[in-house]
Amino acid sequence: DAGVIQSPRHxxxxxxxxxxxRCKPISGHDYLFWYRQTMMRGLELLIYFNNNxxxxxxxxxxxxxxxxxxxxxxxxxKIQPSEPRDSAVYFCASSPGxxxxxxxxxxxxxxxxVL
Amino acid sequence: xxxxxxxxQYQHVQEGEDFTTYCNSSTTLSNxxxxxxxxxxxxxxxxQLVKSGEVKKQKRLTFQFGEAKKNSSLHITATQTTDVGTYxxxxxxANDYKLxxxxxxxxxxxx
Numbered sequence: 001d002a003g004v005i006q007s008p009r010h011x012x013x014x015x016x017x018x019x020x021x022r023c024k025p026i027s028g029h030d031y032l033f034w035y036r037q038t039m040m041r042g043l044e045l046l047i048y049f050n051n052n053x054x055x056x057x058x059x060x061x062x063x064x065x066x067x068x069x070x071x072x073x074x075x076x077x078k079i080q081p082s083e084p085r086d087s088a089v090y091f092c093a094s095s096p097g098x099x100x101x102x103x104x105x106x107x108x109x110x111x112x113x114v115l
Numbered sequence: 116x117x118x119x120x121x122x123x124q125y126q127h128v129q130e131g132e133d134f135t136t137y138c139n140s141s142t143t144l145s146n147x148x149x150x151x152x153x154x155x156x157x158x159x160x161x162x163q164l165v166k167s168g169e170v171k172k173q174k175r176l177t178f179q180f181g182e183a184k185k186n187s188s189l190h191i192t193a194t195q196t197t198d199v200g201t202y203x204x205x206x207x208x209a210n211d212y213k214l215x216x217x218x219x220x221x222x223x224x225x226x
């Protein structure tokens with residue numbers, strides 16, 4: 001199995017630019033999660049999907065952040081416009097069932113630096 | 116929402132020694148999960164505990180779920196350099212649909 005795939009692995013951009021992070025979950029997994037990890041705030045859940053439908057986006061920091069899952073094999077997290085405080089590692093994770101009762105499989109992450 | 120607290124935040128261990136990291140919740144948890152993240156890596160699932168008082172072992176790692184299902188611990192015996200990393204516990208939030216991760220215990224090992 002390929003596991004959860006994320007791209008790009010590293011992204012350096014300038015403040016004000018649009019950033020799109022991509023994720024391919026494990027085939028057959030019904031749940032997809034987007035997390036952000038920083039030293040200050042730890043691992044935070046931003047949004048999660050069930051069967052491609054966004055269920056809870058209460059963790060999305062502000063309107064600059066948006067996420068989509070057009071099909072079972074692909075999800076994006078977009079930041080527009082990006083700001084230096086968005087610098088973090090963004091993880092995508094997928095799960096075969098309800099996230100709180102099932103193991104979550106994390107992707108390798110995208111390290112985002114906003115200058 | 117539900118918060119899961121972990122202590123200590125950092126653990127510096129001499130190779131070969133034992134140590135324990137603790138996870139505490141103010142509310143009863145239906146289950147608790149443990150993950151390990153190596154430096155520069157991503158969180159990897161270790162184990163899930165569901166039953167009150169449950170104890171599970173993985174080689175030198177022993178995981179325990181408290182009787183009241185409000186706390187959990189991870190005990191590592193004879194620490195090795197391969198144990199370096201951050202260990203997270205994670206418990207369901209109030210609506211049980213998503214996990215709340217603790218801040219993690221970052222372990223370093225002195226050879």
